[in-house]
Amino acid sequence: MVRYNILRSAVCHWASKCKGIHLMKREIDYILRTTIENCFERNLLSRTDLPGYVIEVPGNPDHGHFATNLPLTLASAQKLPPRKIALIIADNLKDESNLLEKIEIAGPGFLNFRIRLGKWYSVLSDIITSGKDYGRNKIGENEKVVVEFISANPTGPLHLGHGRGAALGDTLCRILSFCGYDVVREFYINDAGQQIRLLGESIFSRLMQMKNPEYPFPESGYHGEYIRDLAEEIAGQINPDLMPKEEAIEMCSQKGKEIMLEDIKHDLSVFRVSFDVWYSESDLYDSSKLDNDLETMKGNGHLYEEDGALWIRTSDYGDDKDRVIKKKDGQFTYFASDISYHLDKHKRGFSKAINIWGADHHGYVPRIKAALMTHSVPENWLSVMLIQLVKLWKSGQEIKMSKRAGNFVTLQELVDEVGVDAVRFVFLTKNHDSTLDFDIDMVKKQDSENPVYYVQYAHARICSIFRKAEEEGITLPDNLEGILELLVLEEEVTLLRKMAEFPSLLEEISNTLEPHRLTYYLTELASSFHRYFNLGTKIAENRIISQHKDLTRARLALAGAVRIVISNGLELLGISAPERM
């Protein structure tokens, strides 16, 4: 949906840059505004400002290709009933480029438009010539954005929750890049502090237990089985009998964290997720960036000491209260390094930063924004997307997980069981802000209950049709002009309309940060195609490959375009588009 402002130039000079649905909306808007202006001049309507109206693609096919609520929004200023205004507009419509086939007044005063079929055929040509680039656009041009996601501690394997963040972040990055943004994908490694120490202690204990099963295990240590695996792997490199305990624990920390990080990288590459930057927290300390930032903050008067600790005055910028960044015992809090990390992002020249965090960190958002504002970073520079919990179901039972206790399902286990495509798809079917139930049994089924197959099947089916066409020696001409007019079925126009929405959908996803809309879109497109295909099972003339040569070519072109859009969409989701299933 696009809102228009009458104060903008009435000339559609940017129309040449837009395509598909956008272009048509602009053209309709131009017609509407020209018409209204004409009505003003002839005193058919009294001259008033135009309110915010909408030109949208209606869900109901009876409502035409496009609809506007302009007459409804004009009603109060004109002091006329909406249907009366609609009638005036319809009667005086200035459609100089002959875009419209039909216009109707409907409901309380909507105007429904039907576009001439010829307009839709240009969409088809556009898809075929653009191919892999269909949907690509430039709305992000000159924008450099950093997307930080997952950022798991290297103290254990990635689990389900990380998987959701991984699928979301990766797909968002793919879409943003496709929309022209300069995207940097970043993983912040919490490789300093207490939890790494705890990892070392846990490994060390398991190491000692190899000889002495009675050796105590740290109360708050990591109980997962993987710690024993780490201990075994490290056992060949460390002999705890030959070095002081402290040194051994330190080595366990270092080795353990390195191995875990490699595991994480491996799991992510299997999950088709890549990063440009692995940003190490400990570098912030080693490079003295943190110290420098503290000096700056002190100079700006945002820090103060109280009760032996160092505080930052975040409450000046909307946080509930001030926060400690250096504890009484001289240790920095995590918040300190997080501030420094985000300042560093800002210094690196990103016009926008996006973080994907678990929803349990939501209370953290105001404080990091406040800290940034003490450095004059605007509040909306950082967008934080919060992802809710994933609940895992198996055999009708919820599987409860706890990292500390060590019973959790890892991302790798899940991927091994149901496959990357299905896991990614399911993670992207829900808004990130609502909890997600992942039913393993359903996703494992290789049948229609599995949502990802539905879309992939449409792709494989089209490939199959092309194989068949090839067998019969049917080829597509370079120039489709003259034959596309044969596409007159309502189902064919529906497909064209749906595909025309693809570029603007991607723009909207970039603006709203809602990648899950792409899975819905692809499901709808696949559905429209399956329905179209099934027309041919009843009536032979409706088959894509028929006796009518030119009609067959036109329909193959249409099916080929659907294949392109599905393939491009799946690529953005990081999901394969199989030719056979």
Added chain:
RNA sequence: GGGCGAUUAGCUCAGUGGAUAGAGCGCUGGUCUCCGGAACCAGAGGUCGCGCGUUCAAAUCGCGCAUCGCCCGCCA
């Protein structure tokens, strides 16, 4: 107690100002001498948690209430 989020069909969820509120699964009944049935069609199923307000128009915006989840540390 305060904050954030949620509440839509039997279940899991889409839908942020418009027309008869949608999808998948489940349920009932249909479509195969087939270009792939991993598909399609039809049907049943809803006081959009409750109330008040704003608006020509509210699932959608505001206020209040209820229920659920999460957060509220000089932990990470």
